């Protein structure tokens with residue numbers, strides 16, 4: 001299906017999120033949409049999928065002008081969108097979510113279930129139709145949405161940053177499937193911050209900046225040229241400072257931990273002050289459980305977790321906070337931020353005890369507004385002190401979350417810290433995180449992006465099937481070796497020798 005957007009305008013109050021944008025996507029191609037955080041990518045795609053009405057402009061499908069009054073209407077016309085933050089219903093089962101949006105007649109559950117299984121198999125997605133959505137990771141919820149939209153028969157598939165939460169092999173599988181779908185004549189629009197993804201996948205790329213279409217490229221894609229289009233300033237890699245590691249700050253001692261899906265036994269790990277640990281592994285291999293346990297958010301069944309010399313396992317969460325432990329979750333809207341509250345209100349929530357004068361009985365709004373404004377400037381958040389967090393773009397929500405972290409911390413645990421950030425912000429945020437090491441803060445983070453794991457960790461901890469299967473010094477490890485370990489295999493001997 002050929003998709004044509006002409007002269008699309010969309011404003012939110014003073015923000016001109018889409019300013020006269022025209023693009024054309026031919027049937028059977030994969031079209032890339034790039035741009036810095038807040039550039040207007042999600043807005044444009046929400047206009048195309050019936051989620052927002054454009055202020056003006058025209059949408060054509062196969063050269064016919066259409067009006068898309070709602071997402072259901074767009075779906076009926078063959079346009080489906082995988083949203084940046086999944087739009088599923090967590091208290092329901094996967095199969096029930098999968099069957100949502102089927103119109104006109106009641107689809108028998110059995111047929112739905114076998115289609116579900118077939119699609120999952122085609123994509124190599126390990127999803128149980130009878131499990132509940134709230135037990136899934138962000139990456140798995142994205143997978144559920146993909147199979148749902150395909151089942152509904154979309155002809156144009158929009159994916160808004162689909163690779164931020166999935167592992168490398170899953171990504172490869174996804175890309176193969178997208179190529180196959182394009183070969184079948186479907187149009188794919190792929191929104192991303194990852195140039196390397198766009199490079200291998202797309203035959204055409206458009207770049208947005210501050211609501212305006214600033215350039216387009218056909219394959220072969222020239223990444224350097226795209227970076228220049230995306231950002232006004234040049235992006236510079238900061239030199240990584242070597243920090244002397246302090247004494248051991250976190251000790252996980254022969255711990256057993258479990259949730260509904262996974263049991264990890266005999267987990268042992270020491271982390272020094274100032275050290276950065278990157279967790280690598282397939283989605284659901286235990287990284288999440290391990291991080292939650294180390295943050296004091298998940299009670300361990302056996303063993304001990306010692307933080308700064310104190311055994312904190314089994315102790316109330318407030319004691320973990322007092323010890324200087326902080327956790328940043330992957331699902332920023334469900335676990336990190338509070339939808340409906342403004343940036344300033346978030347600062348009141350997180351900093352009230354620290355910043356407010358003790359004898360003042362009411363909230364000191366001028367003070368918190370001032371603090372919020374300082375953070376907005378410091379983290380370059382595109383928004384205002386009174387902006388609600390859901391009105392921010394995905395990347396700006398992530399910055400807002402990062403800006404709430406306390407200044408003084410001993411142990412910072414982060415799931416996918418730079419998910420959805422543009423390249424410039426990733427460098428900036430890591431610059432700030434690495435500076436914390438100089439004050440002796442230990443950092444543990446997970447990422448689906450192996451480059452990020454390699455670039456920023458001192459040591460890499462590999463999880464597979466609920467076990468820590470390797471602890472590696474980053475400088476002595478190659479990407480190939482790590483690939484094998486993540487997949488649960490031993491690297492071949494020649495690879496091992498090379499790096500000893």
Ligand SMILES: Nc1ncnc2c1ncn2[C@@H]1O[C@H](COP(=O)(O)OP(=O)(O)OP(=O)(O)O)[C@@H](O)[C@H]1O
Pocket residue numbers: 012015017035036037038039040041042043044084382383390391392393394395396420422
């Ligand atoms: N519902 C809304 N209400 C008010 N402003 C909004 C709303 N949705 C988006 N905006 C604003 O429109 C601008 C473009 O946002 P959009 O979500 O389209 O950016 P994006 O390119 O997808 O960015 P990111 O890479 O961070 O996801 C931002 O300034 C954002 O704050």
Ligand SMILES: [Mg+2]
Pocket residue numbers: 041042043084160393394395
């Ligand atoms: Mg977006």
